[in-house]
Amino acid sequence: MTTKWANIVNKLTKGTHSIVVELWGGKKGCEQKKYAEGSFKYTKESDAKIEGSGEKVPKPSMVNQKLEKEMIQQIIALGWKNETPIDIVILESDWRINRDFLGNIIDREINTFAIIKNNSTGECHATDMSFKQPYNGKKYGNTQFYGLGMKKIPVECSDFGK
Numbered sequence: 001m002t003t004k005w006a007n008i009v010n011k012l013t014k015g016t017h018s019i020v021v022e023l024w025g026g027k028k029g030c031e032q033k034k035y036a037e038g039s040f041k042y043t044k045e046s047d048a049k050i051e052g053s054g055e056k057v058p059k060p061s062m063v064n065q066k067l068e069k070e071m072i073q074q075i076i077a078l079g080w081k082n083e084t085p086i087d088i089v090i091l092e093s094d095w096r097i098n099r100d101f102l103g104n105i106i107d108r109e110i111n112t113f114a115i116i117k118n119n120s121t122g123e124c125h126a127t128d129m130s131f132k133q134p135y136n137g138k139k140y141g142n143t144q145f146y147g148l149g150m151k152k153i154p155v156e157c158s159d160f161g162k
Contacts, residue, residue: 006050007123007154009042016043055153057113057126062090070143071131075114078145086124087115087160095133105135109146113153115160124157 023036068088075085095108109132117124128149133140 007156009044010049010156012042012044014044014047016041055151057089057115057153057155058091060089060091061093062110064090067143071112071114071129071145074131074143074145075116075129082119083116084119085114086117086157089113089115089126089160098132104137107132107134108140109133113151115155115157117157122157124155124160126153126155127151 018039019042020037020039022034024032024034026032068090071088072085089112091111091113095110097108098106100106109130111128111130113126114129115124115126128151129145130147130149131143132146133143135141
């Protein structure tokens with residue numbers, strides 16, 4: 001069972017539900033066409049949650065509320081219109097130090113999962129992101145957004161942002 005299906009089922013109330021599935025397609029920018037439609041009945045016997053077989057967000061390897069807040073502010077500064085960061089899961093227990101060819105420290109970086117809420121649908125997903133802090137020879141500077149990965153893992157919003 002996929003994680004997406006599990007998320008749908010977990011939102012259903014106990015009881016019998018009629019599920020309709022439609023498959024649409026067509027070239028981008030052209031008229032979309034319905035290719036298939038089907039339906040089935042699904043009976044949810046309890047309010048117990050099910051889990052999908054998809055990838056899961058690991059437990060944080062570092063918890064640092066000040067740093068997590070800085071990371072969230074950096075994501076907000078990107079100006080995304082329809083998505084809002086609600087939490088950060090730091091995946092490493094410490095920063096990775098980057099050096100130039102002479103061995104001088106230039107910055108440090110760390111990988112995370114940012115928990116992002118879609119403002120239209122209310123659904124959340126985890127996206128891998130990295131952050132860095134430049135080094136000026138004496139101390140590390142402000143946290144900066146550094147990179148966006150390709151993972152997008154559906155998650156329950158209520159599991160994050162506490």
